[in-house]
Amino acid sequence: MTEIVLEGRNIVRDYHVGGSFFGKAKTVRAVKGVSFTLEKGKTLAIVGESGCGKSTLGRILTLIDPQTSGELLIDGKAINIAKDRVTSEMRRKVQIIFQNPYGSLNPRQKIGEVLGEPLLLNTKKTAAQRRDLAMEMLVKVGLGPEHYNRYPHMFSGGQRQRIAIARALMLSPSLLVLDEPVSALDLSVQAQVLNLLADLQDEFNLTYVFISHDLSVVRYIADEVMVMYYGEVVEYGTRDEVFSNPQHSYTKTLFAATPKSDVESIKARLAKKKVAA
Amino acid sequence: MALLEIKNLSVGFDTSTGQFMAVQGIDLSVDAREVLAIVGESGSGKSVAMLAVMGLLPKSATVTADSMTFDGHDMLKMTTKRKREIVGRDVAMIFQEPMASLNPCFTVGFQLEEVLRFHMKMDAKTRRRRAIELLQQVGIPTPEERLSSYPHQMSGGQCQRVMIAIAIACNPKLLIADEPTTALDVTIQKQILDLLVSLQAKYGMGLIMITHDMGVVAETADRVIVQYKGRKMEEADVLSLFESPKSPYTRALLSALPENATGDRLSTVADFMKNEAAISGAPS
Ligand SMILES: Nc1ncnc2c1ncn2[C@@H]1O[C@H](COP(=O)(O)OP(=O)(O)O)[C@@H](O)[C@H]1O
Ligand SMILES: Nc1ncnc2c1ncn2[C@@H]1O[C@H](COP(=O)(O)OP(=O)(O)O)[C@@H](O)[C@H]1O
Ligand SMILES: [Mg+2]
Ligand SMILES: [Mg+2]
Numbered sequence: 001m002t003e004i005v006l007e008g009r010n011i012v013r014d015y016h017v018g019g020s021f022f023g024k025a026k027t028v029r030a031v032k033g034v035s036f037t038l039e040k041g042k043t044l045a046i047v048g049e050s051g052c053g054k055s056t057l058g059r060i061l062t063l064i065d066p067q068t069s070g071e072l073l074i075d076g077k078a079i080n081i082a083k084d085r086v087t088s089e090m091r092r093k094v095q096i097i098f099q100n101p102y103g104s105l106n107p108r109q110k111i112g113e114v115l116g117e118p119l120l121l122n123t124k125k126t127a128a129q130r131r132d133l134a135m136e137m138l139v140k141v142g143l144g145p146e147h148y149n150r151y152p153h154m155f156s157g158g159q160r161q162r163i164a165i166a167r168a169l170m171l172s173p174s175l176l177v178l179d180e181p182v183s184a185l186d187l188s189v190q191a192q193v194l195n196l197l198a199d200l201q202d203e204f205n206l207t208y209v210f211i212s213h214d215l216s217v218v219r220y221i222a223d224e225v226m227v228m229y230y231g232e233v234v235e236y237g238t239r240d241e242v243f244s245n246p247q248h249s250y251t252k253t254l255f256a257a258t259p260k261s262d263v264e265s266i267k268a269r270l271a272k273k274k275v276a277a
Numbered sequence: 278m279a280l281l282e283i284k285n286l287s288v289g290f291d292t293s294t295g296q297f298m299a300v301q302g303i304d305l306s307v308d309a310r311e312v313l314a315i316v317g318e319s320g321s322g323k324s325v326a327m328l329a330v331m332g333l334l335p336k337s338a339t340v341t342a343d344s345m346t347f348d349g350h351d352m353l354k355m356t357t358k359r360k361r362e363i364v365g366r367d368v369a370m371i372f373q374e375p376m377a378s379l380n381p382c383f384t385v386g387f388q389l390e391e392v393l394r395f396h397m398k399m400d401a402k403t404r405r406r407r408a409i410e411l412l413q414q415v416g417i418p419t420p421e422e423r424l425s426s427y428p429h430q431m432s433g434g435q436c437q438r439v440m441i442a443i444a445i446a447c448n449p450k451l452l453i454a455d456e457p458t459t460a461l462d463v464t465i466q467k468q469i470l471d472l473l474v475s476l477q478a479k480y481g482m483g484l485i486m487i488t489h490d491m492g493v494v495a496e497t498a499d500r501v502i503v504q505y506k507g508r509k510m511e512e513a514d515v516l517s518l519f520e521s522p523k524s525p526y527t528r529a530l531l532s533a534l535p536e537n538a539t540g541d542r543l544s545t546v547a548d549f550m551k552n553e554a555a556i557s558g559a560p561s
Contacts, residue, residue, distance in 0.1 A: 049462040188546030220535035257467035259492025
């Protein structure tokens with residue numbers, strides 16, 4: 001039997017904007033009734049252009065923001081942070097990693113403390129235990145014990161993203177939401193981080209929600225794909241279904257706009273250019 | 278004769294720990310009607326090299342070259358005054374962040390007309406007519422109304438179109454586009470790249486496309502320079518580059534593309550360079 005780790009049923013999120021003395025408050029529906037199920041150990045990719053509601057959904061899935069309506073189930077248990085008390089066990093299970101690895105790290109905190117902090121706040125582990133676990137995690141993400149006492153600014157973008165991943169893993173979560181985790185990274189570093197994520201998924205049987213606007217990355221990493229457009233899910237299926245037979249016109253537009261770097265496409269472009277000249 | 282021809286360009290910066298060489302001995306040439314892509318990862322010296330050509334680097338930079346000619350003019354011997362006339366008129370540049378390159382305090386129309394006033398010495402009426410025409414050419418709907426918009430009232434893609442309008446305002450012979458679509462969504466990226474390439478063809482401009490994205494190279498370039506840590510790794514026509522890359526670094530970049538993944542793992546440039554160094558002593 002497969003185990004469903006995460007489920008959304010008709011999740012809606014409204015933002016109220018404006019509402020000053022002069023203007024009337026306006027309601028923006030950023031997420032318009034999203035439903036899905038995600039099995040343990042699988043990767044769901046969420047794609048769509050900026051402003052379509054990906055991050056808003058990501059924050060709801062990781063219990064940072066409440067949904068306006070609809071149901072969120074983690075390990076089969078319904079949870080709504082606007083009403084229910086969130087247990088530390090719930091908090092432990094779901095972690096989020098953001099695009100900008102620098103902005104999400106405190107510049108005055110040594111890496112060792114960055115990694116130890118989730119344990120300090122959520123567990124009764126001693127300082128020595130926290131230190132050992134942090135050292136172990138540094139090695140797991142491809143850094144070393146020698147990095148324990150360094151500050152974030154001493155690391156490159158790719159290394160900082162490893163640190164953010166390490167921090168998210170300290171509490172042994174079962175679900176990671178990755179919000180554009182490689183969008184700010186160079187190609188070679190992107191490859192390293194994607195490899196790391198694949199290794200960690202295998203080792204800990206992690207479930208990923210991978211938010212991205214890069215279809216080539218999505219095609220590489222996803223088991224399932226959800227395409228969002230103005231807060232709505234316009235396409236949802238297995239990776240192969242979505243890539244080989246997209247149904248919605250927006251998905252088709254997205255595919256058509258993605259640069260093609262295979263030799264046949266380059267030849268076709270050059271031939272067309274020659275005719276035009 | 279090439280439109281822009283540079284031999285042995287180097288740029289160093291004075292830093293607290295001594296001189297840092299950001300560009301080291303680059304040769305580069307681009308013809309009229311040609312699209313040259315310069316591709317490399319961040320920090321490889323792409324922007325610095327182009328800013329050196331434009332004379333836009335800070336005082337801490339030392340620029341040297343054996344020769345640098347643009348359209349028959351020796352740029353190394355040129356006076357600053359003469360250079361200022363050429364830059365912005367015959368050579369124009371657009372940058373990655375359209376929001377940051379447009380002045381938030383002035384309307385689109387004002388900024389566009391300012392370029393026409395400075396470089397083309399047009400009178401007010403002619404400027405306005407030309408500004409409308411330019412916005413039309415870059416695909417902005419209802420250009421007359423847009424003239425009085427401020428940058429923050431437009432989307433990123435629209436701002437980038439305005440930047441392009443400003444860049445082509447004086448019919449430049451060479452357009453340098455520095456990561457013009459990096460901050461944009463793919464659907465908008467496609468529109469902007471198509472626009473740049475069609476303007477380039479229509480007006481017979483030379484176009485230097487700076488990017489870190491192999492997809493952008495594949496979609497736009499005639500010829501490509503691959504740069505790594507300030508040095509040129511490879512130069513080839515676009516098809517040869519993708520079909521049979523010569524430099525180990527280019528091969529590494531191409532194999533790090535997720536669409537070229539074979540099996541479960543992506544090869545990384547670090548792995549590749551390590552192996553390569555062990556075998557042949559690749560540049561550090
Ligand atoms: N805190 C907020 N208050 C008001 N509106 C917001 C807030 N956060 C996001 N939005 C709006 O919700 C929509 C979706 O935003 P977001 O989830 O950040 O999109 P994405 O991550 O896909 O780029 C956008 O229109 C955005 O402006
Ligand atoms: N004003 C400056 N002072 C010192 N170093 C600089 C300056 N501008 C750029 N650099 C350095 O020069 C190198 C090349 O930068 P750049 O040309 O901007 O790279 P790219 O455009 O390829 O990403 C980088 O290592 C960068 O940090
Ligand atoms: Mg987002
Ligand atoms: Mg640059």
